[in-house]
Amino acid sequence: xxxxxxxxxxxxxxxxxxxxxxxxxxxxxxxxxxxxxxxxxxxxxxxxxxxxxxxxxxxxxxxxxxxxxxxxxxxxxxxxxxxxxxxxxxxxxxxxxxxxxxxxxxxxxxxxxxxxxxxxxxxxxxxxxxxxxxxxxxxxxxxxxxxxxxxxxxxxxxxxxxxxxxxxxxxxxxxxxxxxxxxxxxxxxxxxxxxxxxxxxxx
Numbered sequence: 001x002x003x004x005x006x007x008x009x010x011x012x013x014x015x016x017x018x019x020x021x022x023x024x025x026x027x028x029x030x031x032x033x034x035x036x037x038x039x040x041x042x043x044x045x046x047x048x049x050x051x052x053x054x055x056x057x058x059x060x061x062x063x064x065x066x067x068x069x070x071x072x073x074x075x076x077x078x079x080x081x082x083x084x085x086x087x088x089x090x091x092x093x094x095x096x097x098x099x100x101x102x103x104x105x106x107x108x109x110x111x112x113x114x115x116x117x118x119x120x121x122x123x124x125x126x127x128x129x130x131x132x133x134x135x136x137x138x139x140x141x142x143x144x145x146x147x148x149x150x151x152x153x154x155x156x157x158x159x160x161x162x163x164x165x166x167x168x169x170x171x172x173x174x175x176x177x178x179x180x181x182x183x184x185x186x187x188x189x190x191x192x193x194x195x196x197x198x199x200x201x202x203x
Contacts, residue, residue: 001054001079002022002023002024003020003021003022003023003029003079004020004021004023005018005019005020005050005052005059005079005081006018006019006020006021006050007034007048007049007050007061007063008031008047008048009037009044009046009047009048009063011031011033012033013037014037014039014043014044014046014064015033015035015036015037016033016034016035016037016048016061016063016064016073017031017032017033017034018031018032018034018050018059018061018081019031019032019081020081029081032081032082032083032086033083034061034073034075034081034083034086035061035063035064035071035072035073035086035088036064036071036088037063037064037071038064038068038069038071039064039065039066039068043066045065045066045098045099046063046064046065046066046068046071047063048061048062048063049061049062049063049100049101049102050062050102051102051103051104051109052079053077053104056077056078057075057077057078057079057080058074058075058076058077058128059074059075059079059081060072060073060074060075060102060109060129060130061073061074062092062100062102062111065097065098065099065100065113066098067096067097067098067116067117068095068096068097068098069090069092069095069097070092070094070097070100070111070113071088071089071090071092072088072089072092072100072129072130073086073087073088073089074086074087074089074129074130087130089129089130091130091133091134092111092124092134093124093134093136093137094113094115094122094124094137096115096116096117097113097114097115098113098114098115099113099114100112100113101113103166105125105166105186106186107127108125108126108127109125109126109127109128109129110123110124110125110166110186111123111124111125111126112166115137115139120139120141120142121139121140121141122137122138122139122140123137123138123140123184123186124136124137124138138190140184140190140191140192141192165183165184165185165186165193166183166184166186167181167182167183167195168181168182168183168184169181180194181194181195182194182195182200183195
């Protein structure tokens with residue numbers, strides 16, 4: 001593939017759309033609406049997050065959650081983005097979900113989400129979303145004080161020296177807080193570590 005895929009909300013209220021840029025022709029594909037965002041037009045927190053199976057061309061896009069149920073759509077494969085080839089799913093576990101972040105690991109899609117109002121972060125996994133069943137949630141960051149929050153800037157980055165451990169920044173309040181960074185090893189203790197390797201625990 002010589003294409004770069006991207007997703008966004010807009011055009012038609014906050015509904016998710018997908019397009020790609022072809023680097024050979026230097027052109028963009030026409031955006032395709034791929035689902036229905038159930039959040040009201042004034043709530044833009046449900047921005048989409050995408051993951052692609054490079055072998056099959058199956059693309060899944062998560063969207064439309066802000067302390068609500070998580071919605072997602074998947075295409076039929078072969079990197080096809082036409083609107084008619086997408087199916088919406090509502091089987092993601094739990095309620096009060098916000099800010100999904102997606103990452104492949106060991107043949108499964110891991111979805112990292114904030115749950116509830118106080119910033120507890122959890123992940124669930126599924127080898128083929130929309131086909132197989134989701135695992136139960138594992139909590140990896142807890143905010144004990146209901147007045148503190150994790151920011152929406154949590155990003156799942158490619159690991160450097162620690163294999164199988166996504167790295168991420170996070171903070172513990174909306175304003176004036178320090179920003180922290182750590183990594184989560186899903187192939188071991190499922191604890192969070194700081195960058196010096198100190199085990200800060202499972203929550």
